[in-house]
Amino acid sequence: MHFFRSVVGLVSILLSETLAAPSDLRSRDLNSFIAAERAIALQGALNNIGPNGSAVPGAGAGFVVASPSKVNPDYFFTWTRDSALTLKMLIDEFIFGNTALLPTIWGYVHAQAKLQTVSNPSGTFLPAGLGLAEPKYQVDGTRFNGAWGRPQRDGPALRAIALMTFSNWLIDNGQKSTAKTIIWPIISNDLSYVGQYWNQTGFDLWEETLGSSFFTVQNQHRSLVQGAQLAKDLGVTCTGCDQAPELLCFLQSFWNGEYIVSNININNGRTGLDGNSILGSISVFDIDAYCNSPTIQPCNSQALANFKVLMDTFRTTYTINNGIPEGQGIAVGRYGEDVYQGGNPWYLITNAAAEFLYDAVAQWKARHNLIVDETSLAFFKDLYPTVTVRQYNSGNANSPFAQIMNAVTAYADSFVAVAEKYIPADGHLAEQFNRDTGVLLSAVDLTWSYAAFVTMSQRRAGQYPASWGTRNATAPPATCAATSTQGINVVFNVNASTYFGENIYVIGNTDDLGAWDIANSLPLGAGGYTSERPLWSASAYLNAGESVSYKYVRQENCDQPYIYETLNRTLTVPACGSASITEEDAWVGPVGTSGNC
Ligand code: NOJ
Ligand code: NOJ
Numbered sequence: 001m002h003f004f005r006s007v008v009g010l011v012s013i014l015l016s017e018t019l020a021a022p023s024d025l026r027s028r029d030l031n032s033f034i035a036a037e038r039a040i041a042l043q044g045a046l047n048n049i050g051p052n053g054s055a056v057p058g059a060g061a062g063f064v065v066a067s068p069s070k071v072n073p074d075y076f077f078t079w080t081r082d083s084a085l086t087l088k089m090l091i092d093e094f095i096f097g098n099t100a101l102l103p104t105i106w107g108y109v110h111a112q113a114k115l116q117t118v119s120n121p122s123g124t125f126l127p128a129g130l131g132l133a134e135p136k137y138q139v140d141g142t143r144f145n146g147a148w149g150r151p152q153r154d155g156p157a158l159r160a161i162a163l164m165t166f167s168n169w170l171i172d173n174g175q176k177s178t179a180k181t182i183i184w185p186i187i188s189n190d191l192s193y194v195g196q197y198w199n200q201t202g203f204d205l206w207e208e209t210l211g212s213s214f215f216t217v218q219n220q221h222r223s224l225v226q227g228a229q230l231a232k233d234l235g236v237t238c239t240g241c242d243q244a245p246e247l248l249c250f251l252q253s254f255w256n257g258e259y260i261v262s263n264i265n266i267n268n269g270r271t272g273l274d275g276n277s278i279l280g281s282i283s284v285f286d287i288d289a290y291c292n293s294p295t296i297q298p299c300n301s302q303a304l305a306n307f308k309v310l311m312d313t314f315r316t317t318y319t320i321n322n323g324i325p326e327g328q329g330i331a332v333g334r335y336g337e338d339v340y341q342g343g344n345p346w347y348l349i350t351n352a353a354a355e356f357l358y359d360a361v362a363q364w365k366a367r368h369n370l371i372v373d374e375t376s377l378a379f380f381k382d383l384y385p386t387v388t389v390r391q392y393n394s395g396n397a398n399s400p401f402a403q404i405m406n407a408v409t410a411y412a413d414s415f416v417a418v419a420e421k422y423i424p425a426d427g428h429l430a431e432q433f434n435r436d437t438g439v440l441l442s443a444v445d446l447t448w449s450y451a452a453f454v455t456m457s458q459r460r461a462g463q464y465p466a467s468w469g470t471r472n473a474t475a476p477p478a479t480c481a482a483t484s485t486q487g488i489n490v491v492f493n494v495n496a497s498t499y500f501g502e503n504i505y506v507i508g509n510t511d512d513l514g515a516w517d518i519a520n521s522l523p524l525g526a527g528g529y530t531s532e533r534p535l536w537s538a539s540a541y542l543n544a545g546e547s548v549s550y551k552y553v554r555q556e557n558c559d560q561p562y563i564y565e566t567l568n569r570t571l572t573v574p575a576c577g578s579a580s581i582t583e584e585d586a587w588v589g590p591v592g593t594s595g596n597c
Contacts, residue, residue: 030413030416030417030420033416033420034416034457034460036427037420037423037427037453037457038453038454038457040427040428040450041427041429041449041450041451041453041454041457042093042450042454044428044429044445044447044450045064045086045089045090045447045450045451045454046104047445048064048065048066048067048068048445048447048450049062049063049064049065049086049104049107049108049447050062050063050065050107050139051107053065055068055445056068056076056139058139058140059078059139059140060111060139060140060141061107061110061111062104062106062107062108062109062110062111062112063078063083063111063137063139063140063141064078064079064082064083064086064087064108064447065077065078065139065447066078066079066082066136066443066446066447066448067430067431067443067444067445067446067447068444068445069443069444069445073341073442073443075443075446076139077136077137077138077139077144078136078137078138078139078141079135079136079155080115080134080135080136080152080155080156080158080159081135081152081154081155081158081205082447082448082451083108083112083159084155084158084159084161084162085158085162085283085448085451085452086447086448086450086451087105087108087162088158088161088162088165088283088451088455089451089454089455089458090104090105091105091162091165091166091169092165092455092458092463092465093454093458094169095165095169095465096458096463105166108162109163109166109182109183109186111141112159112163112186113185113186114141115137115141116131116132116186116189116190117131118131118134118137118141118142118143119131119143120134120137120143120144121134121143121144121145121148121150122134122135122150122151123151125189126540127487127489127539127540127541128196128487128489128541129189129192129193129196129197129541130151132155132156132189132190132193133150133151133152133153133155133156133193133197133202134150134151134152134155135148135149135150135151135152135155135203135207136148148207149203149207149208149210150203151202151203152202152203152204152205152207152216153193153194153197153198153200153202153216153220154202154205154213154215154216154219154220156189156190156191156193156194156223157190157194157216157219157220157222157223158219158223158283159186159190160187160190160191160194160223160226160227161219161222161223161226161283161468163183163186163187163190164187164223164226164227164230165465165466166183167179167183167184167187167230167234168230168233168466170183171233171234176233176234179234180234180235180236184230184231184234184236185520187227187230188236188238188239188511190223191223191224191227191238191239191240191241192239192240192485193240194220194223194224194240194243195224195239195240195241195242195243195484195485196240196484196485196487196541197484198217198220198243198246198247198250198484199246199250199482199483199484201265201266202216204216204262204263204276205276205279206274206276206334206335206340208340209263209266209268210266211263211264211265211266211268212250212263212264212265212266213262213263213276214251214254214260214261214262214263214264214274214276214277214280215262215276215277215279215280215283217247217250217251217254218251218280218281218283218284218295218296219280219283219284220247221244221247221248221251221284221295221473222283222284222295222468224238224240224241224243224244224247225241225244225468225469225470225472225473226468226469227240227241228241228242228244229468229469229472236511237511237515239485239511239512239543240485242485243483243484243485244473244474245473245474245475245476245477246476246477246480246481246482246483248294248295248473248474248475248476249476249477249479249480249481250480251294251295251296251476252294252476252480253480254277255302256272258305258309259272259273259277259305259306259309259310260272260277260296260302260303260306261273262274262276262277262280262335263276269337270335270336270337271313271335271336271337273306273309273310273313273335273336274310274334274335275310275332275333275334275335275346275349275352276334276335277303277306277310278307278310278332278349278352278353278356279349279352280296281296281297281298281300281303281356281359282298282352282355282356282359282455284296284297284468284470285297285298285359285459285464285465286467286468286469286470287362287363287366287464287465287467288366288467288470288471289363289467289470289471290367290470290471291363291364291367291371292371293470293471293473294475294476295470295473297359297360297363297470298356298357298359298360298363299359299360299363299364299367299370301371301373301375301376302375303356303360304360304375304376304379304380305375305376305378305379307353307356307357307379308378308379308382310332311326311330311332311353312326313336314330314331314332314333314336314345315330317333317336317435318330318331318333318344318345318435318436319435319436320345320422320433320434320435320436320437320438326382327382327383327411328411328414329350329353329354329411329412329413329414329415329416329417329418330350330415330418331345331350331418331422331433331435331438332345332346332349332350332352332353332415333345333346333349333432333435334346334349341431341432341441341442342432342434342435342441343435344432344433344434344435344441344442345422345432345433345435346431346432346433346449347419347422347423347429347430347431347432347433347440347446347449347452347453348431348446348448348449348451348452348453349452350415350418350419351415351416351419351449351452351453351456352452352456353412353415354412354413354415354416354419354456354460355412355452355455355456355459355460356412357408357409357411357412357415358409358412358456358459358460359459360408361405361408361409361412362459362462362464364394364401364405365394365405368393368394369391369392369393369394369401370391370392370401370404370405371390371391371392372387372388372389372390372391372392373389374389377389380404383404383407383408383411384400384403384404384407386400387400387404392404412460413460416456416460419453421438422438422439422440423440424440428440428444428445429445429446429449429450429453430442430443430444430445430446430449431443431446431449484576485543487512487540487541487542487543487544488541488542488543488544488573488574488576488578488580488581489539489540489541489580489581490539490540490541490542490571490573490580490581490582490583491537491538491539491580491581491582491583492506492522492524492537492538492539492540492550492552492583492585493535493536493537493582493583493584493585494506494524494535494536494537494552494585494586494587495533495534495535495536495585495586495587496534496536496552496554496586496587497534497587497591498526498529498534498536498554498592499557499592499593499594500594501557501594502554502555502556502557502592502594503523503524503554503555504523504524504526504536504552504553504554504555505518505521505522505523505524505552505553505555506521506522506524506538506540506550506551506552506553507521507522507550507551507552507553507564508521508548508549508550508551509548509549509550510542510543510546510548512540512541512542512543513540513542513548513550518553518562521553522538522540523538524536524537524538524552525537525538536552539580542573543573544573544574544575544576544577544578545572545573545574545575545576546572546573547570547571547572547573548570548571548572548573549568549569549570550568550569550570550571551564551565551567551568551569552564552565552585552587553565554591554592556592556593556594556595557594557595557597558594558595558596558597559595559597560592560593560595563589563590563591563592564589565587565588565589566588566589566590567588567589569583569585571583
């Protein structure tokens with residue numbers, strides 16, 4: 001152990017992999033393993049994406065299949081979470097220079113635009129967005145109708161984050177209007193969902209626990225902060241983004257004084273120690289963040305304390321970890337009590353542990369200092385026994401700062417070395433590896449396992465995504481409140497005699513009603529239209545308490561100009577918690593005439 005740590009410690013993660021000291025056999029092995037496996041992993045993920053993925057014939061364009069495995073377990077579905085995390089990786093790879101990935105990214109954009117509108121057992125898209133939290137779909141984008149742990153509220157946030165990262169690239173590359181007209185509407189749906197439902201319980205990322213999940217709340221918060229900034233850059237408004245400080249407030253309640261309780265508002269007899277917390281912090285990693293940011297970054301003292309307690313649990317959970325001392329990488333799984341497929345370590349979480357540590361080192365180096373406090377002391381003691389509670393500033397290679405950085409980096413490398421040990425010679429990954437023998441098992445070629453290997457490799461190679469704005473995130477209020485940008489259901493009924501082929505829309509000054517842009521106005525339906533009553537109707541969720549100007553519009557059948565009502569109507573949406581309201585209107589203005597085209 002000492003040999004391993006000291007030699008790997010020579011290699012700064014900021015140096016390129018090929019710069020390892022030539023005499024450094026072990027680290028050279030690790031470096032070349034990572035280089036080879038990273039390429040296999042990237043290709044492994046692409047093989048699982050339709051329509052051309054070689055491992056997933058039948059998958060629709062842009063759909064990411066969780067795994068080609070069709071039995072025990074059947075993972076031949078597309079999960080919103082797995083897909084978004086995979087695309088986040090691919091978008092970062094693209095931004096780091098792999099331009100060949102652009103068509104795959106666009107495929108995802110188009111697939112998700114369609115998927116958002118698919119009615120499913122979690123609900124429908126209109127009027128209240130409930131369908132957005134459906135966890136998984138068939139690989140052609142149709143609904144999955146079986147029993148499942150739903151809703152899962154991390155999906156919309158993760159998808160928005162992936163798409164926002166791509167939007168920022170478009171803006172930086174002269175394609176702002178593409179970002180605004182094609183991608184923002186998809187993002188906006190997801191952010192409205194987050195703003196409205198963040199405060200309701202849902203299933204965790206492991207699809208088992210109905211409560212509040214650390215991973216979910218962290219990503220939801222990030223999505224709203226990033227959304228507010230993107231909306232500003234695009235000159236649009238973000239419905240729901242104003243909730244961000246309340247989510248940040250709520251996020252603080254997962255800490256129990258010793259570790260992060262990954263699932264709260266649930267009593268399932270578990271400790272709450274869960275890889276959920278590691279995955280949460282790496283998914284909100286921001287290279288510019290301060291370590292005391294309440295977003296709970298990898299370099300945050302609570303995150304580090306939690307990391308140690310969690311690793312101490314897994315060290316004694318699996319036979320293959322027997323005898324591995326503290327401060328040395330181990331095989332890591334979901335949570336200690338897990339029994340799914342035998343309850344084994346997972347490739348993606350073992351690599352996530354490494355990624356977490358690379359992230360933390362990158363943040364300390366970028367800040368040029370490390371503050372060890374009472375909370376994080378035990379984490380550092382395992383790695384650098386003479387550490388004390390104090391501030392360490394970066395200095396020369398012999399300063400304790402540099403030595404602690406080397407020790408944490410070596411600790412990170414030792415998790416990758418564990419993964420390496422249990423990855424078969426052909427480099428293929430599955431979901432899990434046996435807790436007693438280390439043999440791979442459960443879903444083969446799991447896309448998320450591949451994505452996690454690539455993101456770990458990116459961080460180790462010093463490739464960091466751009467900041468998502470942690471420094472500008474509004475601080476949490478002193479007292480948390482259970483708010484929500486909850487909409488009130490408003491039904492628009494208008495009597496308007498129309499000829500066959502003519503349609504009616506409602507348009508208004510708020511985003512929900514298209515902000516006076518006819519392309520975004522809300523179509524009414526004529527399902528209740530009779531000869532006695534020419535009723536056109538629609539319902540929309542509008543922001544509680546807001547006052548709205550609106551009018552109805554006729555769309556003619558042969559591209560003749562739209563015909564607008566000659567008056568502006570107003571309504572005031574009732575306060576939060578009120579029942580649905582109905583506007584009963586009658587058309588005021590000129591009628592239309594068929595163009596007989
Ligand atoms: C399938 C889920 O995908 C998995 O996360 C869960 O552990 C099992 N069902 C058992 O509930
Ligand atoms: C089960 C995992 O628990 C869940 O997180 C994942 O989304 C699905 N499998 C698909 O990979």
